[in-house]
Amino acid sequence: MEVEKVGHMCHEHPLGRILLESAHQTDYYTVCYGCDRFFRAGDATYGCSITCGFRWLLHKECMEMPRQITHPIHPSHPLSLAISGSTKCAVCGGDLHNLAYRCSQGECDGLWIDLGCAGGLNDTQPLMDHPSHPQHELRFSSKTRWCPFPCDACGATEKGDSYTCNICNYWIHERCALLPESKDFPHHHHSLFLSFSLPSEYIKYDFDCGICSKTLPLRRWHYHCHLCRYVVHLNCAFDNQNESESAIDDDEKEATKFPIAVEDMYEEMIRPFVKEQILIVPHHDRGNGKYSFSNHPQHLLTFTTFSASSSSYDHHEKNDDDDDDDDFESITRSEIICDGCTLPIREKKQTDDDDDEKGYMRCDECKYFLHLSCFNLPLHITSHPIHPHKDHNLTLRNADAKLTGWKRCYICRGFTNVLYYACTYRYCEFTIDIKCASLPNTIKHASHPQHNYLKLLTDDDSSSGLCVNCHFPACFRTEQYRCNRCIFCICGECVMLPATNKHRLENHLLSLTYDACVNRPGEFYCSSCEYQMHPRLWMYHCRDCDQSFHPDCFPATSGYHRNIKYGTEHVISGIHDHPLRFQIISNKKRCDLCHGYCYDEPGFQCALCFFVCCRKCGVNQMDDMSSRIMR
Secondary structure, eight states, rough: OOOOOEETTTEEEEEEOHHHHHTTTTTTTTTBBBTTOOOOOOEEEEEETTSSOOOBBHHHHTTTTTTTETTTTTEEEEEEEEEEEEEOOOTTTOOOOEEEEEEOOOOTTEEEEHHHHHHHHHGGGGGOOTTTTSSSOOOEOTTTTTTTTOOTOOEEESSSSEEOOOETTEEEEHHHHTTTTOOOTTTTTTOOOEESSHHHHHTTTOOBBBTTOOOOOOSSSSEEEETTTTTEEEEHHHOOOOOOOOOHHHHHHHOEEEEEOGGHIIIIIIIIHHHTTTTOOOOOSSSEEEEEETTTTSOOOOEEEEHHHHHHHHHHHHHHHOOOOTTTGSOGGGGOOTTOOOOOOOOOOOOOOOOOOEEEEEEEESOOOOHHHHTOOOSSESSSSTTTTTOOOOEEOOOOOOOSSEEEEETTOEEESEEEHHHHHHHTOOEEEEEHHHHHSSSETOOOOOSSSSEOOOOOOOOOOOOTOOOOOOGSSOOEEEEEESSSSSEEETTTSSSEEEOOOSSEEEEEEEEETTTTOEEEETTTTTTOOOSSSEEEEETTTEEEOOOGTTTTTTSSTTTTOOOOEEOTTTTOOSSEEEEEEOOBBBTTTTTOOOOOSEEESSSSSSSSEEEEHHHHHHHHHHHHHHH
């Protein structure tokens, strides 16, 4: 069958249908030349039919935008479709670079409106016989019963009776013309209202269909909820054929449930990851109970049972005169943080499982601790699912220093100052922290309950798309989890967000929320940074007190410093008389030395007074002290 070719004013050659999968594998731009939105899997896209090197693509709906329109913001003259220069939209004030509508009249030359504003404000015009087309009357026509035509309501090209405008060639199916203005649907708990073009708030936040997660066309009809900002395609709203879940297969049985609470990440991720490596975890002494560890070569490690640690802890509590801060017993059990994964080392409730870990590894010389599974992490990984390239092997390394030489994880984008994996291939700078290296191949995520599981994709998989939360496309994310039955995707950074978070300004836990706008109309503002929040992006939200937080506003648990080990104390006599603790600064907004902004950033803080200094000032002062001692 001959491929449809359509002439368009944006290019000298006819445009033909381009498969989205091939577009991601070639040199095509990933945003539409018309509406400037990212393409998603399943979108109908059009590009040059002779592949002349024209790198732009158009959504089918953007390609079919009329060459001339009237707009309520400028009703005196018609607006014509044109290629804009570097200018601003007269409606939203946004930058224009590609296709837009322009008034060509002499006295109005320079008035431009982008495609989103041109398609998203038509519902403000006065109503006539049919509210979708108030300019002219629509007449019933059966002439198209045997002739397929593109419906301006649902976008489907089908045969059948229609309502037609004889003046401006506006066509809609009869069934679309008779749709109710509001209706109850089983997939939402409020009545949904019919909209004849995409409302501007959904354009502003780049909403997707709440059922199929695909792009919402600007000029097609939709059903949406005023209270929850829930919006769906016309056809998706009436698709009552709820797909019956298939039988549970092996992949779903192995799926790990996400998000995971911070205190459960070790048991749910790291221990299963180490078990898959078929390594033996030591449970008995070898050579007086001392073990060597390649990434802590200066001292031997001791296997310590939780019962022995508890006895030491009780003994420490009874000896108030013990002032040796460098002694191991000066660390309470709640402060023991693993130097491999930065997760707390806690005793698990004993079960009948003989494989339960009864202790952990510690260094008697310094405050260095490891979970048993972190102690048994593989030193080399020949092929990791997230980094599966040929000859790209991963090796276990340790950060150069706790305060400097931090490495950034390629998955969660967080910095780490403990163990991590690095690629050994020349010029490859891939690094990944222990938690992200332990991500399973199959997960079940609470943000997508309607289908069975999500499968890890590799960076060369053509079916990858946009993350449902951060909206980064595949070209910026080399790791994604995709639903086994639809185009729903989550990137590794968003998967790693913990299930709950605790903010020091709140007295209770905040849950990671994917639908905070349900039953809550209005805007969202972060209670920490006070910036406006996207209503459909994930946030830590409390419905009782109506408090919302960006995940990045929890720097120590879900922000860029989630993999940093804190808690070490330093005596820096050159700047302060009291010991300073390395932690997230919470007492002041500015460093007492350089006066730079340091609030919610790693730095040094005094527990006895309100002195704080940023990490840079503290490290520089310690370096100066070391230099003077060496002289």
